[in-house]
Amino acid sequence: MEEEWLSLANRLENCYTGAVYDVLREMGIENRTLSSQMRPINISSKLAGRIFTVSGHYNKLLDPHETLLKWTGFLSKAPRNHVIICQPNDHAVAHMGELSAETLLLKGVRGYIVDGGCRDSDFIEKVGFKVFCKYYSPADIVGCWTPDILDQTIIIDGITIQSGDYVLADRDGVVIIPGTIVETVITRTENVMRKENLVRKAILSGVDPQVAYLEYGIF
Template identity: 55%
Template sequence: MHDVRQSGQDLAARLAETYTGVIYDVMRDAGREVRTLPSTLRPLRPDARLAGPVFTVEGAIDESLEVHRTMLEWTGLLQEAPGGHVLVCQPNDSTIAHMGELSAETLQLRGVRGYVVDGGCRDTDMVRELGFPVWRRYDTPADIRGRWAPTALGEPIRIGEVTVTTGDYLLADQDGVVLIPGEDVAEVVAAAEAAMQQENLVRAAIRDGTPPREAYLRHGKF
């Protein structure tokens, strides 16, 4: 019997061996819609790379909540986050951190691949040391206690002009974050792998002294 979970893990591993530029190119060249998240989302570590299926989170500021309640809601979210996935969060907020060291360590130990948030992070030095991949918009010491709580898990969210859906696949690197519909990921990854092989031929030709125009005409890639 075909193991769907194993297939997803294999696709995530193969996707991680590509890069956002080539994914963008092959989707554009195939006439597909290419969804890239805003360039304001940056990795904590410049060398970080993140790939896998998406699980979405949405939340909102609610200062009527007691501290205890916000912490119960947040730890419940950490508990519900599915292993093998990338959490993508729309916090609808620009004032506090929506990730920190204890949360990052919890998610990492539970097998979550990484976290992308259209919001803030704190404890950044410690999160970097953990090696847990985080893309965020800003850093701040302010936390969620008594101020913020998740409102929906697994539902479509909007980040910038882009809709992000649970089941999408995501690839993030220093250049940015690109999304692939789950039903298209196998085809897109295969096309990216083929494109990277063509790029290797062009690279070898350039290093051998081939003029760039000739290299492009010979291999149809540059």
């Protein structure tokens, strides 16, 4: 089963979000992109894979020791070869940092997407762990934020996300793909990209763009 997940993740990572979006639209599946505020730490990052979800909450009365116990407990449970997507229900602190990023990288986690913040971004970029977030903050989670639900349905930007769904994220944005249709979406996207290459080749050889569009049905 893991080999199948990896194969799909690697094929998806060879796609790009614009083509995946177009395929989903043609299939009648709308509203599968996260907010344009979600940006990669490294602009050249492309991240794809099977999703593992986490959510948490902010409370300034939390015990510092307990917050770190729960955070490190989450890190311990983070599954390899997955993309973690976090709904922190908070926009006050950073929900990813230096030691956590290196831990997840060593565990074989493909990357981390959070509807919240990140710190130690320079270090994270240098070690090569792929993170997409909405903002940066030096403030950490100690004594005020904790992950409390793993592997359950979350909602980000009005999109329902479940563990077992797939995600593709690049410099243009983040697209969520239902796990039940991911292979179909990837196959159709690969076909779209092949046709786009034919259109590109035709245009570069001097074919009028409208003629190329009418011949291949794509632009």
